[in-house]
Amino acid sequence: MYQDVIIAGFGGQGVMLIGNVVAFAAMEQKLRVTFMPVYGVEMRGGTANCTVVISDEEIGSPIIFSPQTSILMNQPSVEKFQSRLEDGGVQLVNASIVDADLLEQDRIRTISVPANELADELGSVKMANMVMLGAWLQATGCLPLKAVQAALGQVFGEHNARLIPLNQKGLERGAAFVASQAERPVL
Secondary structure, X not given: OEEEEEEEEEEOXXXXXXXXXXXXXXXXXXXXXXXXXXXXXXXXXXXXXXXXXXXXXXXXOOOOOOOOEEEEOOHHHHHHHHHHOOOOOEEEEEOOOOOHHHOOOOOOEEEEEOHHHHHHHHOOHHXXXXXXXXXXXXXXXXXXXXXXXXXXXXXXXXXXXXXXXXXXXXXXXHHHHHHHHHOOOOO
């Protein structure tokens, strides 16, 4: 088993949180994992991305030039990383703030997720990152949703335990959205 992903967006969108949650969940599943964060100069509002590699064998490098998958939270991230995705790769894009006309559809598979709207339905647009993570989990099948939900406790810790239930719902909502899209007939 091998899965890699580049997760990118503005600082403050929870990009690093997604990477941390995936890394902890993979470790709990007894998989090998690397997590490499990259911050822009500004932090909140600046650019942020991270790479996560998950494998059942040794990982040669945490650096990914042509990822299999990507989670792209904003337009600048699409502009920077979409062309790097390997042929046949899967990108999940926050359709709430990304222009659909800029998305590739032929060389790669694009899944547009209205993450901000789905998160807002849960009561907080801050859950958009968890919606996107849940969507990625459903699209790739690389980790069980329950394992990722359990990893939230390790990432948030005791002091922020009150945030776990809403984040778990965000994961479920994103996964359900992608599952419902797969059930639609191709026209």
